[in-house]
Amino acid sequence: LLAGDTAVTVELGDDVDEALNRRVVALDDAIAAAQWPGVVETVPTYRSIQIHYDPDVLDPATLFRRLEELFDRPLSEETPGRIWTVPVCYGGDNGIDLEAVATRVGLAAEDVIRLHSAPIYRIFAIGFAPGFAYLGGLDPRLHLPRLDSPRLKTPARTISIGGRQAAITSIEAPSGWHLLGRTPVHPFDLRRSEPFLFRAGDRVRFRRIEAADFARLSALAAEGGYMPECLDP
């Protein structure tokens, strides 16, 4: 699909689906490995990849031909993602929508926390804001439409849900999602040698922590002295 004269969008499907997203990640890896001159950057999302290119270096017809050649070849399996354990302090000031979510889905707040922290989520994409992670794998019992009127400001590092998706936010931003809690983890921190913690294809599980631990870990993180547990297969 054309996105002007300096970008194309390669759509592999029209669904939020793990197998589809695996193909996105694998194709994105293949494009990166091919190192075609004139490709400026690629933006993989749930089911598509946007390729930004310099049309004065890479003729679009050539780009399309190369992409077709790539499609004809079997894609290698994506590299297995890392598994992060992200601590979350649920409810209260940290998760102002927890009670409302519980009421709307007809469960106790404790059950919402249990359902939210049970799965191992897949990071489908990073987007919207620096380091913002879109997660798939939310329990269907927690699927809720977004707020009718988005909040103009939500805090950094919130754990939220919206529709079929869950998210770990990174910086203060407007949002129409339901805020369940906050994490001391900084998904985006320029002081680190790798400023962006998460990559598409990584996995995340949430671990509940209490307010005192949240305060302690947040203070550590503010000094750059805290990193969450990570299993690197």
Added chain:
Amino acid sequence: VTAPSLVAVDPGPLSTLQDLGRRGYQRFGVSTAGAMVPWLMQLANRLAGNPPSMAAVELTLSGGLWRVEGGPIRLAVGGAFPLAIDGHPVASWQAHVLEPGQRIEIGSGGALYGYLAATGGFAVEPTLGSASTHVRSRLGGIDGGAIRSGQALRLRTDEHPTGPNLSLDPSRVPQPPPVFRVVLGPQDDYFTRAGLDALLDGEYTVTPDVDRMGYRLVGPPIGHSRGHNIISDGIAPGSIQVPGSGQPIVLMADRQTTGGYPKIATVISVDLGFLAQRRPGDRVRFSAVDLSQAADARGEFRRALERLDVSLAPARSIADLSSSALLGVNLIDGVVDGRHTLVE
């Protein structure tokens, strides 16, 4: 010896440091930011004698008042903005050397954006490979924000500017296209035939809701055929996003990296900077082109800029032809009688 500084006495409505944008991090959710009118920023740099991609101050509507400290600085403004040094009008489209203590006032021209470049460039540490300011995510520029009153921009160099001031012929500066050209897609199939016709035949007015992120337009509503939600995907510069209201939003330099509204078309790269110069109340029209027409448009625009470069003749060439007196006299008098085009 410390490098001279340019102090923002009054930075105008919005001044930010921008270069050609932050590339390679959209996959991590980082907006490219960068100059709203890249070629104009490059032109300011050429007038200043800089590499074209150096960071410059992007001015919005009017450029405010700036004071030079610590040593002489050569400044150039890209854009039709009236200039005055210590209250005396001087030529636009020309570089000027200011001595410590001197002030340059940059008024309001017809354009929305202009660029202030300093010979040698501003000393700004790149963030993720770029000096471009993205205020929403507090990245780039100085502490991620717009330039504030009293803030000093230090130069990279303490070398005094030497040689003549460059200038160019304003009549050769590329002019906006009568109609903004778009390539349909990536989600033109989310719209009704009537919706596509509305975009291509209708006239749209720029609303007051314009900023570095996007320009909201109002005009004939663009109808959706399959709802107005898509699974969030990447957003190219110039994407025309149509939310439920049916009124289009053209996404600009500070756009978010991904979004969930269908995008009916994308303004072609050479026309996007011109669209960025439209002000609230201006009327715009769109026409559809294919990729080969977009390539022709890029070629034509590049040639126009090259012709402009030829006319970027240093004043010295005039002096060589006649005398150094001419240099002094013409530079100043030319401003007054409009003959300040020291070209060919």
